Amino acid sequence: xxxxxxxxxxxxxxxxxxxxxxxxxxxxxxxxxxxxxxxxxxxxxxxxxxxxxxxxxxxxxxxxxxxxxxxxxxxxxxxxxxxxxxxxxxxxxxxxxxxxxxxxxxxxxxxxxxxxxxxxxxxx
Numbered sequence: 001x002x003x004x005x006x007x008x009x010x011x012x013x014x015x016x017x018x019x020x021x022x023x024x025x026x027x028x029x030x031x032x033x034x035x036x037x038x039x040x041x042x043x044x045x046x047x048x049x050x051x052x053x054x055x056x057x058x059x060x061x062x063x064x065x066x067x068x069x070x071x072x073x074x075x076x077x078x079x080x081x082x083x084x085x086x087x088x089x090x091x092x093x094x095x096x097x098x099x100x101x102x103x104x105x106x107x108x109x110x111x112x113x114x115x116x117x118x119x120x121x122x123x124x
Contacts, residue, residue: 004024004113013124047105
């Protein structure tokens with residue numbers, strides 16, 4: 001079992017940047033697929049990106065080139081660096097851990113553990 005705690009959300013203007021952090025209760029390297037999701041009220045939770053600790057990190061097409069997932073294993077922390085933010089990026093962002101990423105990494109049902117979420121608001 002692993003506990004996840006997100007932080008770093010806030011309000012920014014379009015074009016700005018934020019870095020979200022997800023601190024885990026134990027080292028997840030090579031053990032879990034770690035992913036970021038986001039959700040807007042009334043809509044389904046959608047995958048933003050995922051990493052299994054290997055060289056390849058997968059992203060939702062609309063954030064590719066703007067968002068970057070990284071890990072600091074010494075700190076048990078997963079990051080989501082978000083640059084050139086757009087109003088449509090406004091959402092509650094969640095960190096998640098699951099047994100493996102795979103082709104359907106964006107399916108929330110694949111993940112067993114979730115953080116409480118951190119709100120990101122981008123104004124135009």
